[in-house]
Amino acid sequence: MTEHAIEILLVEDNPADVRLTIEALKEGKMKNRLSVARDGLDALAFLRREGAYADAPRPDLVLLDLNLPRMDGRELLAIIKRDEALRRIPVVVLTTSKAEEDILRTYDLHANCYVTKPVDLDQFIEVVKSIDDFWLAVVKLPRE
Amino acid sequence: MDAPLLDARPARPPADATPRERALLLLAEAGALLHASLDPEATLSSVAQLVVPALADWCAIDLADDPPRRVAVAHVDPEKVRFAEEVRRRWPDDPDAPHGVHHVLSTGETEWMGEIPEALLVASARDPEHLEVIRALGLRSYICVPLVARERVLGALSLVNAESGRLFTAGDVALAEDLARRAALAIDNARLFTEAEAARALAEQNADRVRLALDAGRFGPWEWDVAAGRVWWSPAIEAMHGIPEGSFDGTFEGYARDIHPEDRDRLFAGIESLLREGTHHFVRYRIVRPDGQTRWLEAHGRLYRDAAGRPVKLIGVCGDVTEKLLAEKEARRLERERCASHAYALRAEIAEALTTRGDLATVMTRCVEALTSRLGLVAAALWVAEPEGYALIAQAGAPIDGAFARLPFDAGPFRGILDPDGPLVSEGAGDPRLEGRPLPAGASWLGGLRLGHGDQRAGVLGLFAERPLSEDLVGVLSLAAEAIVQSIDRLRAKATLAAYAQELARSNAELQQFAYVASHDLQEPLRMVASYTQLLARRYRGRLDADADDFIAFAVDGVTRMQTLINDLLAYSRVGTRAREPVEVETERVVADVLANLRTELERTGTRTHVGRLPRVRGDAGQLGQLFQNLVANAVKFRGEAPPEVHIDAEPGDGEWTFVVRDNGIGIAPEFHERVFIIFQRLHTRDESPGNGIGLAICKKIVERHGGRIWIESGPGTGAAFHFTLPATAQ
Known part of the structure; x- marks a missing residue:
């Protein structure tokens, strides 16, 4: 599709999960560049290009875990979706929680989709690849 | 008045009789009259009549009462009598006059005036009118003699001559005195008789009383x-x-x-x-x-x-005294009956108090309240046995001193009062056994009942009263004590049970929470272990040596099993923690959904399902779905050689439905019928059949949470029938 890499922001505090997501994305077809924020505040600074992130790229997709230190995923989601400059960036909630409550709440906060991390690695890789495919290849997103 | 006597007018003496003869005749007649009656006043009246006109024109008799009382007046003309009385009424006799009735009564001496001097009349007159009246009466001659008996002046006899012009002679005076003496004797006799009569009547009355008393x-x-x-x-x-x-x-x-x-x-x-x-x-x-x-x-x-x-x-x-003894016996019987009915009422009241809803203290308080009011006690209290002694838990009536709050096992102030075989009556306020525990105000007696049999110490019932209770009542109480002991035992058992139940519920909840937290929190690190061992396998299989491949394979297998276990544990614990309020559930619909869910598997294995008419029940639809799904899946999983068939039916029972999920599979030997419901118990090796043995454990938990039971009817090779009950809906 495009020759330049897709920008993905992964908001995840667990390094093992970060690495696993990186590994899973490696197996995808899409060329991508992954940035990682370790908590909600970090992610918000990245998105708003504040401080050390002044030169940060605008992500094409945000992969958001819900349980984060300092500012959790739900809070960050609410801020993103209230922010006119950021609201159009698709946010995929990627979490281990299967709780109905979390699902309902994140959709109410206008998450673009909610995905439960599969326990099985193969399935996880499949899920990450399909997110990649769906949001970055299939879906038509508004131009910036 | 004795009328016949009054009317008996004496015969007139013959006209030719000598004065001596006339006097004798008069006295004889008077004597007869005087002895004929015991009524002196009536007799005196007759005597006065007798005297007039034989001896005098006027006759009057006065009795020496205080004041003197004229009891008889006689004159030939009744008009004159009335007139004289009128005069006397207007001008009463002067008690201090030197002449007349008063004077005679006081001196006891005869007065005689043969001819009344004009000067005396004038001196006696109170006023000119009185003088005129006296003159009109024409009083000429006068005698007044006292009536004397046993040296006492009883009265006076007055004789006056007027119209006749006769003057009293000394002979007349003697005659009058003789007459007066006889009259006095008669009066005295009559009086003595009356007194004797009264005395006799009194004696007779007393005798009657004695006789009545004796008769009674x-x-x-x-x-x-x-x-x-x-x-x-x-x-x-x-x-x-x-x-x-x-x-x-x-x-x-x-x-x-x-x-x-x-x-x-x-x-x-x-x-x-x-x-x-x-x-x-x-x-x-x-x-x-x-x-x-x-x-x-x-x-x-x-x-x-x-x-x-x-x-x-x-x-x-x-x-x-036969009747008296019978009456006494009857009275004793009645008293016993009264006592018994009192006892009955007391026991009934205690029994009623003991059925009060509430904890031990509430019930026992009602009980001692009933005792206090029914027995009229100053106060009553109840102690129950605790490990270190008796503790006061209930009291009624006057407040009991704080020193009574705890009693040693020998029961302190009740020591000795608490006879092992029953109650005993104590001495009271001065009893040294009180050991400085003051009795409640108004109480001077302390009684106690030990509650419990033999070595059993249930408690002590204390009674504080104004005066000792009757032994009968204390006996009744010991019967009531029996009921109190039972009640204490029952309520304590109930309280213990409630405490255990509460503790059990708490520990169950804690365990469930623990299982959930453990399984949930274990999932994250485990996911990492699993993911990376799988990544190892994915990236490096065949790129290291054969040993490395084996090791990676074992690690992946182990971690996968562990994930399944934890997931199952989580699922099992969620039956308790993720429960919803029971609602009305169409089980037919639940089963239809389950079969739809399992369609792929059912088709793959060629399973035929037969679903009968299924009822509505009360429950959690999600959990009931899980229940049917586990049972159907289980039936398919343990299918035999023949094409699997699963029957799902329900039968109504008493307030519940009994469901059956029956298959034609390999069946379960009876010795394993209990074990299949235990979590992680497997009857088959991993190779024979996958799974952790969680399915049926979850089924059992779901059924039991719904207030039902689950059991198996099966034998090897005969298929298995899983029965379970669920509560029916309200109608």
Whole structure:
């Protein structure tokens, strides 16, 4: 599709999960560049290009875990979706929680989709690849 | 008034009679009159009539009452009598006058005026009118003699001559005095008679009272002349013995004959002892009357001795007390009945108090309240046994001193009062056993009941009263104590059970929470272990050596199994933690959904399902779905050689439905029917059949959470039927 890499922001505090997501994305077809924020505040600074992130790229997709230190995923989601400059960036909630409550709440906060991390690695890789495919290849997103 | 006497006008003396003859005749007549009646006033009136006109024109008799009272006046003309009375009323006699009735009554001397001087009339007159009236009466001559008997002046007889012009002579005076003496005697006699009459009446009344008293108690007098050996019985005693009046032979043997054989020795021993050294006699004994009746007699007497101290006479009364004894017996019976009914009421009240809803303290408080009000106690209290002694848990009535809050096992102030075999009545406020514990205000008696049998110590019931309770009541209480003990035991067991149940519920909840937290929190690190071992396998299989491949394979397998276990554990714990309020559930629909979910698997295995009419039940639809899904999946999983068939049916029962999920699979041997429901129990090796044995454990938990039971009917090779019950809907 495009020759330049897709920008993905992964908001995840667990390094093992970060690495696993990186590994899973490696197996995808899409060329991508992954940035990682370790908590909600970090992610918000990245998105708003504040401080050390002044030169940060605008992500094409945000992969958001819900349980984060300092500012959790739900809070960050609410801020993103209230922010006119950021609201159009698709946010995929990627979490281990299967709780109905979390699902309902994140959709109410206008998450673009909610995905439960599969326990099985193969399935996880499949899920990450399909997110990649769906949001970055299939879906038509508004131009910036 | 005695009318016939009044009317009996005396015969007139013959006209030719000498004065002497006339006087004698008069006195004879007067004497007859005076002795004929015991009514002195009526008699005096007759005497006055007799005197007029034979002796005088006027006659008046006054009695020496205070003030003097004129009881008789006579004149030939009744008009004159009325006139004279009118005069007297207008001008009453002067008590201090030197002449007249008053003067005679006070001096007891006769006054005689043969001819009344004009000066006297003038001096006596109170006013000119009075003088005129006196003059009009024409009073000429006057005698006034006292009525004297036994040296007492009882009255006065006045004689006056007026119209006739006669003047009283000394002979008239003597005659008048003679007459007066006789009249005085008659009055005195009559008075004595009246007094005697009154005394006699009083005596008779007293006698009547005694007789009534004797009759009332059916008593009669008797005498035993010890020296002469004679016995006298009053008719009343003869009647008591049922023999005709006067038929008692008067012998001691006659007396002894009727005495009941069983009472004879005792009675005679008593009499011997009395004769030897006693004075007062009291015996109660039975007699057998000639008609065969047995009666109870009671004799009271007093023994009289001569100067030498030898018994002379035993005098007394004897009464038939059979009815009295019966009445007493009846009274005692009634009293016992009253007591019993009181006891019954008390027990009923205690029983009622013991059925009060509430904890031990509430129930026991009601109980001591009932005791306090029903027995009129100052206060009542109840202690129950605790490991270190008795603790006060209930009290009623006046406040009980704080020192009573705890009692040692020997029960402190109740020591000794608490007889092991029952209650005991104590001494009271001064009792040293109180050990400085003041009794409540108004109480001077302390009673206690130990609650419990033998070595069992349930508690102590304490009663504080103004005065000691009757032993009967205390006896009743010991019966009530039984019920109280049972109640204490029951309520304590209930409280213990409730505490255990609460503790169990708490520990269950904690365990469930623990299982959930453990399985949930274990998932994250485990996911990492699994993911990276799988990544190892994915990236490096065949790129290291054969050992490395094996090791990676074992690690992946182990971690996968662990993930399954944790997931199952989570699922199992969620049956308890993720429960929803029961609602009405269409089980037919639940089963249809389940079969739809399992369609792929059912088609793959060629399973045929048969679903009967299924009811509505109360429950959690999600969990019931899981229940049916696990059972159907289980049936498919353990299918035999034949094409699997699953039947799902339900039958109504008492307030519940019994469901059956039946298959034609390999079945389960009876010895495993219990084990299949235990979490992580597997009947088959991993190779024979996958799974952790969680499915049926979850089924059991779901059914039990719905208040039902689950069981298996099966044998090897005969298929398995899983039965479970679920509560029916309200209608």
